[in-house]
Amino acid sequence: MKEKCIACEILRGDRSLPGGFIHQTELWSIEPCIGPFPVGTLILKPIRHVLNFSALNDNEISEFGELLQLVTKIIRELSDCDQTYICQWSHAGWEPVHIHFVVQPAWNDQKREFERPGPYLQHQLFEKQIFPDPEDIYNFVTKAKRYLRENEEKK
Numbered sequence: 296m297k298e299k300c301i302a303c304e305i306l307r308g309d310r311s312l313p314g315g316f317i318h319q320t321e322l323w324s325i326e327p328c329i330g331p332f333p334v335g336t337l338i339l340k341p342i343r344h345v346l347n348f349s350a351l352n353d354n355e356i357s358e359f360g361e362l363l364q365l366v367t368k369i370i371r372e373l374s375d376c377d378q379t380y381i382c383q384w385s386h387a388g389w390e391p392v393h394i395h396f397v398v399q400p401a402w403n404d405q406k407r408e409f410e411r412p413g414p415y416l417q418h419q420l421f422e423k424q425i426f427p428d429p430e431d432i433y434n435f436v437t438k439a440k441r442y443l444r445e446n447e448e449k450k
């Protein structure tokens with residue numbers, strides 16, 4: 296863990312998340328995104344302070360695929376989106392930072408408000424800097440935790 300890393304600060308509990316963590320293993324954390332993305336956007340990040348995907352170890356990599364798919368399942372189930380975007384930029388001020396996958400719901404209906412999908416949509420969302428209501432994030436996180444509990448019971 297690094298002192299001045301937002302991802303590590305969240306993991307240490309120095310910064311709070313609306314609703315808290317959705318799911319954690321020893322190696323990975325699933326959390327709500329607090330950036331200017333729609334409610335339902337989630338973060339998958341390694342617990343370890345890792346700055347490049349190529350630096351993940353074998354254990355982290357072996358859990359990664361299943362957890363990334365789990366994140367997309369949560370989002371699809373709870374937000375009824377048409378697509379889930381998966382991005383890992385982790386390049387703040389041209390400095391590599393703690394890697395985190397942003398998994399974002401996208402709806403075909405967004406064409407009413409945005410000209411083009413994909414990175415164009417993301418660019419516009421960032422330009423607008425509209426942050427979701429923390430209460431809405433909290434409610435999504437609560438539903439996501441319930442979804443995981445119910446899925447665990449079905450196994």
Ligand SMILES: [Zn+2]
Pocket residue numbers: 296297300301302303304343344345393
């Ligand atoms: Zn970190």
